[in-house]
Amino acid sequence: MAPRTILLAALLAGSATPAAAQETPNIEMWRLDCGTIELSDTAPFSDTHLYDGEPRTLTDSCYLIRNGDRYLLWDAGLPAALRGTSATQWVFTLSVEKTIAEQLAEIEVAASDITYIGVSHYHDDHIGQAAEFPDAELLIGRGDAEAVTSGRMEATRAQLAPWLAEGAEGKVTRIAGDHDVFGDGSVRMVAMHGHTPGHKALVVELPQSGTYMLTGDLYHFEEQIENKGVPVFNTDRADTLASFHRFNQMADNLDATIVIQHDPRHLVRLPTFPESAR
Numbered sequence: 001m002a003p004r005t006i007l008l009a010a011l012l013a014g015s016a017t018p019a020a021a022q023e024t025p026n027i028e029m030w031r032l033d034c035g036t037i038e039l040s041d042t043a044p045f046s047d048t049h050l051y052d053g054e055p056r057t058l059t060d061s062c063y064l065i066r067n068g069d070r071y072l073l074w075d076a077g078l079p080a081a082l083r084g085t086s087a088t089q090w091v092f093t094l095s096v097e098k099t100i101a102e103q104l105a106e107i108e109v110a111a112s113d114i115t116y117i118g119v120s121h122y123h124d125d126h127i128g129q130a131a132e133f134p135d136a137e138l139l140i141g142r143g144d145a146e147a148v149t150s151g152r153m154e155a156t157r158a159q160l161a162p163w164l165a166e167g168a169e170g171k172v173t174r175i176a177g178d179h180d181v182f183g184d185g186s187v188r189m190v191a192m193h194g195h196t197p198g199h200k201a202l203v204v205e206l207p208q209s210g211t212y213m214l215t216g217d218l219y220h221f222e223e224q225i226e227n228k229g230v231p232v233f234n235t236d237r238a239d240t241l242a243s244f245h246r247f248n249q250m251a252d253n254l255d256a257t258i259v260i261q262h263d264p265r266h267l268v269r270l271p272t273f274p275e276s277a278r
Contacts (some may be wrong), residue, residue: 024207025186027067028276032103034077035060035125037262038093045220046229047237056221058262060125062100063214064107065204067182070115073136074202074214075261076100079128079159100129107274111135116181118189120216120261121196122148127159134162134170139181139189141198142174175200192218192247194240195231201247203256208278211256212270218243220262 037058042051063074078096086095111133118139148157162170181187189200195217202214230240260266270277
């Protein structure tokens with residue numbers, strides 16, 4: 001056999017993965033209710049005054065993703081201390097009806113079953129109940145972790161104490177760019193910096209339902225996609241606009257269903273808990 005033919009045969013043999021090794025991952029995803037945010041004025045969500053004077057209701061969504069016997073909790077909602085009550089801060093009125101642990105119990109998942117907690121970013125409405133899962137590995141953007149441990153964000157650091165406090169023993173992975181959560185390409189944290197220095201979105205490939213992209217706080221509601229509203233509290237405007245472009249192009253190329261985590265109009269894009277998407 002000629003050398004070129006031998007090389008071609010070797011390449012083809014290496015690419016012919018046995019069918020058993022190509023089995024579709026056993027994945028499902030639940031949307032969890034992690035609180036409600038009433039806005040008396042949506043003005044802070046645009047630094048060009050797009051939404052001045054508009055009241056709005058936002059939902060606070062978290063997600064549980066099972067890959068075989070491993071679980072990822074994506075975002076950890078508002079603090080459990082708000083359960084059954086509310087608190088007003090600036091233009092925000094925050095409330096929680098049911099904790100994450102209570103919802104997980106409904107589908108017979110214990111706190112100790114959670115393998116990873118992936119947080120899109122360090123804001124209170126995304127890490128509020130994280131400390132209730134101290135045995136899980138924290139997945140966080142490197143820029144966010146550096147900000148939290150800089151000494152300027154002690155309240156936030158306390159909420160992530162199992163992983164980021166002085167002498168913490170919890171396992172943490174600080175992600176600079178993108179990250180394959182389960183190692184099989186099914187769930188990926190993707191860099192969408194700008195809302196915070198290490199902000200991430202999540203790409204989830206479901207065998208039956210297709211591809212979903214969870215926004216974190218890149219977008220808070222649909223209008224921001226249309227008119228590129230950048231919140232006044234984002235850490236970097238240019239990075240935000242670049243992330244808008246990356247996210248939208250990625251969603252188009254993957255033919256993905258976009259789920260804006262704070263937009264109540266997007267709740268219908270996933271089954272109602274305790275049902276899951278597969």
